[in-house]
Amino acid sequence: MAEGRGNRPHPQNLQGLLRLAVEASSASEGNPPPEPMSEERQQWLRSVLADMCQGGMDEVTQMKECLSVLRSEGGGGEGEGDGGEKEAALDLLCELCENMDNARDLMSLGGLEVCVGACLGAQGAGLRCRGAGLLAVCCQNHPEVQLHALALGALPTLLTLADTDPSTMVKVKALYAVSCLVREQEAGVRDFLSHDGFSVLMRGMQAETGSSGAKEEGREGAKEEDRLRTKSAFLLQSLLTSHPEHRDTLVSMGMVQQLVSLLRPPRCPFHEHVLGALCCLVNGFPRGMAACRDPALHLEELLNDRARQLKGKEECQEELEFCEQLLRSCFCPLDPEDNGMDR
CATH class of the missing domain: 1.25.10.10 (Leucine-rich Repeat Variant)
Structure with missing residues (x-):
């Protein structure tokens, strides 16, 4: 990809473009992992696309040719030659x-x-x-x-x-x-x-490094597991915010207990969204509050400890607010009309 535009052979068709993409990727990255394009590769692709457009190939035609590549036989496995062209498509x-x-x-x-x-x-x-x-x-x-x-x-x-x-x-x-x-x-x-999408999200939040049997190892593998946990927790929080009518189902399936178990030390970045989901489950919802008050969970102690850890850390302000909201709603109840989230 370091090859300048002036030195790059002009592809005659999209198949040629895809081969160039595979060759450039192979030269710079070895066997590219199944991850989104790097910024460098995106910039390179855009420049080649500009060349193709100058040659008269409109975007619909490009998409048709990409689909032709994807519909071709073979190339579906790791390391197969045509697989690289399909990934480039x-x-x-x-x-x-x-x-x-x-x-x-x-x-x-x-x-x-x-x-x-x-x-x-x-x-x-x-x-x-x-x-x-x-x-x-x-x-x-x-x-x-x-x-x-x-x-x-x-x-x-x-x-x-x-x-x-x-x-x-x-x-x-x-x-x-x-x-x-x-x-x-x-x-x-x-x-x-x-x-049963909620169960999929719960298992995603419970993922542990190396648990998937994936080829990714070490630091990169741990990073992907962190992303999986964070995205699972964020989607749960988002769905509960927009669809509070499903709280009763989630409380019945033990979601409160599962979420609290995820908050045990050590603290992780995705805990912010776990706490946000818990807030959604208790906001004006007595069954959720009652589940959080279960003495076996020791949630009040956990929230107080977490709040002490987070105080004074500006980057953790939202997580701290979730802790304080849960403490007020579940363990220091105010007026029945004031049990909602104040955010």
């Missing part, structure tokens, strides 16, 4: 579909069917990861595309990946796609509930 589609009109065009071209039917079930983690990423980009804040993806059965497939995929990076990307399918989309929330 998905990278390019992600770049193009940042434009909402292109996302709609991709849907019209049958691109979501290819993504759900071929990419999410591919042998190679790189294809599964990028396929989930493409669905996320296309569906984010795009109701028409969301509904089409839901009709294709994308959500249960993504939940399965987020729950059981051997690659933590695939789990993280699949969970991101799930959030893009359920955000401000009632049909997505219903699908999420019918496939």
Whole structure:
């Protein structure tokens, strides 16, 4: 990718572009991991795309050629030659579909069917990861595309990946796609509930480094596990904020006890969202408050200890506010009308 634009051979078609992308990636990164494009690779792709557009290839034509690559036989496994071109095609589609009109065009071209039917079930983690990423980009804040993806059965497939995929990076990307399918989309929330999505989020928050059997190891593996826990907790908090009517179900399935168990030391960054979810479960909801007051949980002691640790740390202000809100709501109740969150 360090090769200047003037020295780079001009690709004659999109297949040539994808080969260049694979060669450049291989030269600079060895075997690229199944993760989003680096900023350097994005900039390189944009410059080559500019060359292609100057050559008269419009974006719809580029998407059609990418889909042709993805529909071709073979190349679905790790290390297979054509697999690199398919990953490059998905990278390019992600770049193009940042434009909402292109996302709609991709849907019209049958691109979501290819993504759900071929990419999410591919042998190679790189294809599964990028396929989930493409669905996320296309569906984010795009109701028409969301509904089409839901009709294709994308959500249960993504939940399965987020729950059981051997690659933590695939789990993280699949969970991101799930959030893009359920955000401000009632049909997505219903699908999420019918496939026990809350249990998937709980298992994501309980993930421990190395527990997934993924190839990622050491510091990078721990970072991905942290991302999985954080995204799971954030999505739970977000869903409870927008859909408080599901609190009774969650309290009945023992969610309060599970969340409190996650707060045990040592403190982790995702604890902020766990505390936020607990606040949503007790806000004006007596069953949630009663569950938090269970003496076996020792929650009052835990919250007091955590509040003392966080005081004076500006970067932890929101987490501290959640602790204080839970203490006021559950253990120092005010007027019955003043049990809500004050934020």
